[in-house]
Every structure is written in structure tokens, then in C-alpha cells.
Amino acid sequence: MEGVVFSIQRFSIHDGPGIRTTVFLKGCSLRCFWCHNPEGMRPKPDIQFFPDRCIGCDECIKACQHGAAIKVDGVRVYDREKCVVCGECVDTCYAGARVLTGKYMSVDDVVSEVLQDRAFYETSNGGVTLSGGEPVLQPDFTYELLSRCKAEGLHTAIETCGNVRWEDEARMMPVTDLIMMDIKHMDSAKHRWATGAPNERILAAARKFAAMEQPIIFRIPVIPTVNDTVEEVAAIAAFVRELIEVRNQAGGDGEHTISLELLPFHRLAGDKYRSLDMDYRARDLITPTREHMQALTEAARSFAVETRSR
Ligand code: SF4
Ligand code: SF4
Structure with a gap:
């Protein structure tokens, strides 16, 4: 079994709890114009x-x-x-x-690289995260990789955009300990403008994840011109609050297993876009100030949603 992997990042501390190895898989179903991993968009090397x-x-x-x-x-x-x-x-x-x-790698090759840092995972409660791109667009490879990591006793996480077939997302759940999912906008037309796709399938996936057991971290990449107003962040926080209720009604502890993270835009990817002959439409955007991020965080917390920002 082989997949197309474009990076394996060891000692990662931002892709789930503890020290982790993040495996980035190529191919994405969205085209977010600010994406800081444009090399992950196309499915092939x-x-x-x-x-x-x-x-x-x-x-x-x-x-x-x-x-x-x-x-x-x-x-x-x-x-x-x-x-x-x-x-x-x-x-x-x-x-x-x-x-x-991007290169074709076998599950064996990836697992043996991931296992090199087992001692760090054990001392930090870390593990492995599959990211991208969109890892669930390579469902057989992702499932096999998660299964092997689980069998090795590792904590597993996926970062998914939710814009994939639900059957594929659902297949990953028995071998996934943590779900991280972006929500970019509650208005479908604006979502399509910013990412190339409407948001209905994404929001439906979020509702289905909420009815399950795995902890979920919803993430908002805070992007000027897209979703950086208090009203836009509040709309997403209100949706996440609804999801907490969905989980509570399913018998779970929504307040302690569903949270929100706000990630400020950074203009770091210009060189990568040029290297791929891709247009970097975010070249003129400015990173939100710390004060503005704090105001957005407070707005989200007003919905009784645990919220962090970087
Ligand atoms: S530019 Fe030529 S040598 Fe380089 S990867 Fe493409 S085909 Fe191969
Ligand atoms: S000409 Fe430039 S791109 Fe080509 S091999 Fe030499 S340094 Fe690399």
C-alpha cells in the first residue's frame, strides 16, 4: 500500500497534544487562497x-x-x-x-519513520497526526497508516477539512483518537469564494463528528477579508456551541471534548506559490494583531466554548 506524502515533520507541537510526528499527504479538495501548504494541493508529486x-x-x-x-x-x-x-x-x-x-511511500516506510520518536510520544503524551492536503482523500492509505499506528499503541489524530465523502471520514473513526477540523465560514457563498467549495458538506460532517466520541478541535484560520470580524467568528462559535449540545444529547461531555482554536493568518507562503507557478492571492493581507485575536477569542468564549488562540 502506497500513498503520496509531501512532508514528515518530526517534533511537531502544534498538531495535537504532546510531541508528535505530522505526516502531510498530498491532494486537497479545497483551494483556500491563503493556504500555507500549496504544495499539498495537487494530488501527485x-x-x-x-x-x-x-x-x-x-x-x-x-x-x-x-x-x-x-x-x-x-x-x-x-x-x-x-x-x-x-x-x-x-x-x-x-x-x-x-x-x-511529494513522493510515493509505503505504509511500512512511514510507520518506521514515525516510530523513531516513540520515546518522545510516551514522555509527552504525543503521537502521530495525519495532515495535508486532505489525508482522507487517500482513504485506503490513511486508514492503513492509522491502523498500524494504533496497533503500535500510538495516539492518532487527523486534520481534515471535511470536504470529502462521509463514508471515508467515518471509516477512519475506529482508528482515530482526535479530530482536528477547520471551519472557515458559516456563509456558504462566502465559503465558496474563499475556498472554491460550498460549506454544506463540511458542516454536515462536523455534526456527524459531534455525535461521536472522539475529542474534536475545531480550528478557524483567521484570514483578513474572509472571516476576521467579531460577527463572523461569533457565527462559527455559535455553531460549535450547537455541536457541544449535540454531543451532550448523545451522552457525551461536549464542554470538555469539543473546543475551538483561532489561528492568525501569516504571510509566509509566497515563495512556495511562485515555485509552483501558482497565484498567491493572499500576498497583500496583513497578520491580525494580538489585540484583535484576543477580541475574537473573547467573542467565541461568550458562547461558552473553550477557545484558544495562537
Ligand atoms: S524538468 Fe525534466 S528532468 Fe526535471 S523533473 Fe521535469 S522532466 Fe524530469
Ligand atoms: S541551472 Fe539552476 S536550477 Fe538548474 S541545476 Fe543549476 S542551479 Fe539548479
Whole structure:
């Protein structure tokens, strides 16, 4: 069983409790214009090209058998249409200007990498988190990986956008200890404008998760022009409050197992977008101030929802 993985981040402390290894899987069903992992959007491996790092050795041009790395009028050109992502140019580029993002990995390979830090998980109550992209878009691989990690006694978490087939989400639940899920906007038209997809399927998934047992951390990426007003955050907090009631009615402890986290926008991904020939529409947005994040946090807490912000 193989999946397309674009990063394995060890010693992660922001993707669930304790010290964790986060496995990032390629492919996403949303196109959030501020996404800080654009290399995770497309489902297959990609070449990233960083012209600023290029030292002009032309080794990539010699290596490329497909006419994708060429020179036109003395200018080095990378033709993404012709590129077959063979990786030959990456191996010859000592400057690191060409980067292969995403590779096919077996479940065995990922598990053995994850297990290297078992001692840290045990001392910190950490574990493994599957993120992306959207991990549930590779359902067989994700299920197998979560199952193997559970069988090893690890705490497991998934970060999901909820915009996938519910049958696939539900399949993960017996092998998932913690659900982390973004909610970006309660208005479906604005959600579509910001992410490329309406929100109905996402909100329906959130309701179904709430009726289950796993702890859930709902996350709001606070993005100027998208959802950074008190009213917009309050609308999401009111929805999360409803979900707490859903869990309580199902016999759970909604107040202590469902929480909210606010994550301020940071303009960090411009280089990545350029390296992938993607338009970075968030290039002019400004990070919300600490005071504004505090005001949004207070607004969410007024719905009796446990809320943290970074
Ligand atoms: S191999 Fe790397 S450094 Fe050399 S010309 Fe190609 S991109 Fe530039
Ligand atoms: S990945 Fe392969 S096909 Fe694409 S530019 Fe590099 S050498 Fe050429």
C-alpha cells in the first residue's frame, strides 16, 4: 500500500497534544487562497522551482530528457506542461533550486519513520497526526497508516477539512483518537469564494463528528477579508456551541471534548506559490494583531466554548 506524502515533520507541537510526528499527504479538495501548504494541493508529486537559488550551472538542462528544463534566449525556463516529474534535474541541482515535493511511500516506510520518536510520544503524551492536503482523500492509505499506528499503541489524530465523502471520514473513526477540523465560514457563498467549495458538506460532517466520541478541535484560520470580524467568528462559535449540545444529547461531555482554536493568518507562503507557478492571492493581507485575536477569542468564549488562540 502506497500513498503520496509531501512532508514528515518530526517534533511537531502544534498538531495535537504532546510531541508528535505530522505526516502531510498530498491532494486537497479545497483551494483556500491563503493556504500555507500549496504544495499539498495537487494530488501527485510536483517540481518546485526556486529561481532565486539558481546559480546558473545548467546541470538541470543537461539532465532533462523531456525538454522541460531549457534555455530560451539565454533565460532558463521550466515548462511544467512538458515535465514528467522524473526528478532527474532535482538530483543534479546542488543549489536546491529544484525540489521534488511529494513522493510515493509505503505504509511500512512511514510507520518506521514515525516510530523513531516513540520515546518522545510516551514522555509527552504525543503521537502521530495525519495532515495535508486532505489525508482522507487517500482513504485506503490513511486508514492503513492509522491502523498500524494504533496497533503500535500510538495516539492518532487527523486534520481534515471535511470536504470529502462521509463514508471515508467515518471509516477512519475506529482508528482515530482526535479530530482536528477547520471551519472557515458559516456563509456558504462566502465559503465558496474563499475556498472554491460550498460549506454544506463540511458542516454536515462536523455534526456527524459531534455525535461521536472522539475529542474534536475545531480550528478557524483567521484570514483578513474572509472571516476576521467579531460577527463572523461569533457565527462559527455559535455553531460549535450547537455541536457541544449535540454531543451532550448523545451522552457525551461536549464542554470538555469539543473546543475551538483561532489561528492568525501569516504571510509566509509566497515563495512556495511562485515555485509552483501558482497565484498567491493572499500576498497583500496583513497578520491580525494580538489585540484583535484576543477580541475574537473573547467573542467565541461568550458562547461558552473553550477557545484558544495562537
Ligand atoms: S541545476 Fe539548479 S542551479 Fe543549476 S541551472 Fe538548474 S536550477 Fe539552476
Ligand atoms: S523533473 Fe524530469 S522532466 Fe521535469 S524538468 Fe526535471 S528532468 Fe525534466
